[in-house]
Amino acid sequence: MTDQFEPVIVGFLCNWCSYRAADLAGTARIKYAPNLRPIRVMCSGRVDPQFVLTALLNGADGVLIAGCHPGECHYVNGNIKTLRRFLLLKKTLKQWGIEDERVQLLWASASEGIFLAERVNKMTEELRALGPLRWHEKVLGMNGAELVTVKEA
Amino acid sequence: MNDTKSPPEIEEKVGVYVCHCGTNISKVVDVEDVAKWAESNPHVAVSRDYKFMCSSLGQELIEQDIKEKGLTKIVVASCSPHMHEGTFRAATEKGGLNPFMFEMANIREHDSWTTDDREAATQKAKALINGSIERVIHHQPLEQIPVSINPSTLIVGAGIAGITAALELANGGNHVYLVEKQPSIGGHMAQLDKTFPTLDCSACILTPKMVDVSQHPNITLLTWSEVEKMDGYMGNFQVTVRKKARYVVEDTCTGCGICIEKCPFKVIDTEFEVGMGERKVIYRPFPQAVPKYPVIDAANCVYFLKGKCKACQKFCPTEPNSIDFEQQDEILKLEVGNIILATGYQLFDVKRIPQYGYGKLENVFTSLEFERMVNAAGPTEGKILLRDKESEPESVLIVHCVGSRDENYHKYCSKVCCMYSLKFGHLVHERIPDATVYNCYIDMRTPGKGYEEFYDRLLQEGTNFIRGKVAEITDSPRTPEEEGKLIVQVEDTLIGRQRRIPVDMVILSPAIEAQPDSKEVSQLFKMGCDFEGFFIERHPKLDPVATMTEGVFIAGACQGPKDIPDTVAQGAAAASRVASLISRGTVMMEPVRASIDTENCSGCRICNNLCPYNAIEFVEEEGYSQVITALCQGCGTCVAACPSGVITGAHFTNEQLFSQIEGLLWDVQELEPVPAGKEE
Numbered sequence: 093m094t095d096q097f098e099p100v101i102v103g104f105l106c107n108w109c110s111y112r113a114a115d116l117a118g119t120a121r122i123k124y125a126p127n128l129r130p131i132r133v134m135c136s137g138r139v140d141p142q143f144v145l146t147a148l149l150n151g152a153d154g155v156l157i158a159g160c161h162p163g164e165c166h167y168v169n170g171n172i173k174t175l176r177r178f179l180l181l182k183k184t185l186k187q188w189g190i191e192d193e194r195v196q197l198l199w200a201s202a203s204e205g206i207f208l209a210e211r212v213n214k215m216t217e218e219l220r221a222l223g224p225l226r227w228h229e230k231v232l233g234m235n236g237a238e239l240v241t242v243k244e245a
Numbered sequence: 246m247n248d249t250k251s252p253p254e255i256e257e258k259v260g261v262y263v264c265h266c267g268t269n270i271s272k273v274v275d276v277e278d279v280a281k282w283a284e285s286n287p288h289v290a291v292s293r294d295y296k297f298m299c300s301s302l303g304q305e306l307i308e309q310d311i312k313e314k315g316l317t318k319i320v321v322a323s324c325s326p327h328m329h330e331g332t333f334r335a336a337t338e339k340g341g342l343n344p345f346m347f348e349m350a351n352i353r354e355h356d357s358w359t360t361d362d363r364e365a366a367t368q369k370a371k372a373l374i375n376g377s378i379e380r381v382i383h384h385q386p387l388e389q390i391p392v393s394i395n396p397s398t399l400i401v402g403a404g405i406a407g408i409t410a411a412l413e414l415a416n417g418g419n420h421v422y423l424v425e426k427q428p429s430i431g432g433h434m435a436q437l438d439k440t441f442p443t444l445d446c447s448a449c450i451l452t453p454k455m456v457d458v459s460q461h462p463n464i465t466l467l468t469w470s471e472v473e474k475m476d477g478y479m480g481n482f483q484v485t486v487r488k489k490a491r492y493v494v495e496d497t498c499t500g501c502g503i504c505i506e507k508c509p510f511k512v513i514d515t516e517f518e519v520g521m522g523e524r525k526v527i528y529r530p531f532p533q534a535v536p537k538y539p540v541i542d543a544a545n546c547v548y549f550l551k552g553k554c555k556a557c558q559k560f561c562p563t564e565p566n567s568i569d570f571e572q573q574d575e576i577l578k579l580e581v582g583n584i585i586l587a588t589g590y591q592l593f594d595v596k597r598i599p600q601y602g603y604g605k606l607e608n609v610f611t612s613l614e615f616e617r618m619v620n621a622a623g624p625t626e627g628k629i630l631l632r633d634k635e636s637e638p639e640s641v642l643i644v645h646c647v648g649s650r651d652e653n654y655h656k657y658c659s660k661v662c663c664m665y666s667l668k669f670g671h672l673v674h675e676r677i678p679d680a681t682v683y684n685c686y687i688d689m690r691t692p693g694k695g696y697e698e699f700y701d702r703l704l705q706e707g708t709n710f711i712r713g714k715v716a717e718i719t720d721s722p723r724t725p726e727e728e729g730k731l732i733v734q735v736e737d738t739l740i741g742r743q744r745r746i747p748v749d750m751v752i753l754s755p756a757i758e759a760q761p762d763s764k765e766v767s768q769l770f771k772m773g774c775d776f777e778g779f780f781i782e783r784h785p786k787l788d789p790v791a792t793m794t795e796g797v798f799i800a801g802a803c804q805g806p807k808d809i810p811d812t813v814a815q816g817a818a819a820a821s822r823v824a825s826l827i828s829r830g831t832v833m834m835e836p837v838r839a840s841i842d843t844e845n846c847s848g849c850r851i852c853n854n855l856c857p858y859n860a861i862e863f864v865e866e867e868g869y870s871q872v873i874t875a876l877c878q879g880c881g882t883c884v885a886a887c888p889s890g891v892i893t894g895a896h897f898t899n900e901q902l903f904s905q906i907e908g909l910l911w912d913v914q915e916l917e918p919v920p921a922g923k924e925e
């Protein structure tokens with residue numbers, strides 16, 4: 093590996109479509125950036141905006157939320173709720189100076205392994221270009237300094 | 246956060262098992278290094294790597310360690326949980342733990358198979374495993390939820406797949422609702438003449454089954470009907486079906502057919518006869534139609550259009566009269582335990598390839614038109630004739646792969662076209678012995694019992710085979726021989742030459758396509774379809790008739806192009822899957838369900854409207870909301886939305902997921918902050 097910056101992306105993949113799309117990408121041996129670290133949730137609607145913040149706070153450079161296409165959610169319309177929360181969250185993130193590319197939402201059905209892989213590659217590229225997030229500096233800044241305490245073991 | 250920190254940890258002892266999966270994982274991930282590294286986690290008591298964790302020896306390893314080393318939690322890093330979650334849960338249980346004390350890290354599909362970068366893959370494996378370790382610590386024992394299975398089954402689509410499934414289930418003593426949107430059952434198979442490679446007549450083998458369906462005491466047949474809505478879940482679906490008005494009273498109609506005879510109006514039959522013949526306005530699609538009751542085509546009926554005629558009613562001999570112009574659509578509510586979708590396919594619209602001239606050049610036919618033509622009951626009574634319905638062709642050319650294996654239309658192979666194109670060649674030879682027959686193919690695909698032999702037979706019979714994709718079909722001659730003919734321009738790739746073949750008749754073998762409404766249908770039944778519109782099976786090899794929705798199965802060409810034997814096999818397979826659920830009576834469902842800590846619920850009711858299943862009710866007197874567990878499907882949307890954080894999603898709790906997120910990022914945390922979401 094060269095010395096280029098390798099972002100870490102936390103992925104929230106819904107069990108029924110996008111997690112299976114990622115499975116399919118693997119089964120089909122589609123090679124894509126190893127930067128995505130997926131977490132399985134039953135539905136993208138389970139993704140609490142706090143999950144995204146926790147990931148960013150803990151060193152992730154980006155977060156990818158993936159669900160079924162609108163109309164195809166296993167739970168009728170969980171993904172629509174995801175979309176609403178996502179838009180709201182993006183507004184907040186923007187105010188903190190967090191670039192758009194860092195938190196992305198996409199729809200991938202179980203058969204769209206290639207598409208998912210392409211999107212991960214693209215996002216990885218975008219984040220490489222942006223560089224590390226450095227949440228503490230960017231969001232908390234000096235004001236947040238005291239908030240950062242060492243966790244009691 | 247609702248999930249208050251878990252009870253001061255009873256010393257958790259996690260066992261970590263890293264699978265080599267032969268070399269599937271170990272080729273890219275340094276499994277030994279990963280296993281050794283995992284040992285350093287203070288919660289981990291045992292960490293091993295093993296060739297095949299899913300083998301019985303691998304499973305025994307887990308059982309033994311639980312018993313001997315007193316493990317409390319298990320993490321297996323191997324394939325997708327969609328493959329082996331059940332296996333390892335069972336092993337965990339065998340060892341004496343609750344099966345939910347287990348978590349899987351997917352380091353194959355999501356890691357080793359996606360990269361060649363050993364260093365990155367190993368690092369990613371560590372992250373995924375660490376996430377799982379941190380998560381599993383917070384796992385809690387859960388009990389699976391028993392669900393009883395309603396023994397009735399809904400089958401949508403009554404082609405040969407649906408018919409087979411219906412008969413299998415009904416013969417086993419189970420009740421079936423068979424819903425078909427056309428006026429008769431039979432599907433495409435009823436339109437075919439002979440079936441390859443045995444050449445038995447399609448109707449002769451199909452109609453006995455259709456009659457069985459109509460007479461079966463366990464089958465409720467709903468033709469001219471469509472499913473409008475599905476609610477519920479495996480074992481207990483509620484389905485709404487619209488039974489369209491036939492304007493014929495089924496209770497009194499004897500199917501005598503006098504109304505059809507007396508109806509003074511004819512229209513082109515674009516359905517069954519694909520535009521090759523006519524039918525009356527009150528009609529049965531074909532003589533052996535099941536059920537026997539005719540249907541009035543209201544869009545063309547003169548009574549409905551102009552308020553006059555009623556010939557059918559006048560001549561109907563039954564008492565009371567069976568024609569009812571006032572009849573309305575009926576909405577039926579069915580309760581079923583399982584659903585089989587057998588909605589079939591449609592043919593590619595050959596007009597989309599204008600250079601083949603269909604619709605402009607008279608004597609270019611589609612395969613289905615030809616099927617009807619060679620059928621003795623069809624519009625030409627089995628005679629092969631040109632569009633003028635008089636002259637026999639002296640030469641016939643059959644074009645394979647029209648819209649299939651073509652970047653511009655469908656990339657896939659439609660699987661049956663080679664075989665029926667060969668069959669057409671045979672039928673032409675049989676009916677017009679002196680005719681010259683050409684088959685233009687890209688590759689000849691004849692895998693199947695007796696299929697290659699059939700191809701041989703055609704070679705013997707003297708069909709001319711040209712390997713090449715047809716470029717164009719025109720009627721502009723360049724030489725006197727081409728005068729008055731269709732000229733097929735094709736590159737014969739075996740001799741490396743462009744050829745112009747003048748013929749009298751061309752038959753196009755179009756691709757098999759998903760039904761135009763397959764996307765809506767897949768949404769209606771909450772399962773997926775692929776880019777092409779074919780329904781997605783649960784596993785392409787090991788679970789070909791199940792879908793991602795429990796209790797919903799698929800059979801036949803709605804899943805992908807297939808021939809009759811494969812379709813029948815899938816119909817029977819889907820039926821047997823359903824039968825096994827019915828005979829079990831009760832199945833266990835994942836206990837992934839939401840619950841509300843009512844004591845701390847503020848009663849804001851935000852969750853009430855979010856739930857797609859109306860599974861949350863507000864208890865007015867108490868001022869809190871509660872989850873109706875039987876209705877909850879466990880999506881977790883309410884958990885994510887609760888502003889007081891008092892909804893818990895079992896097995897996907899906030900605590901479990903926050904821990905997993907942090908665990909996943911073990912190597913990149915800059916500092917050790919108090920995570921924003923964790924205070925409060």
Ligand code: FES
Pocket residue numbers: 106107108109110134135136137158159160164165166167169170171
């Ligand atoms: S299940 Fe995939 S988004 Fe809801």
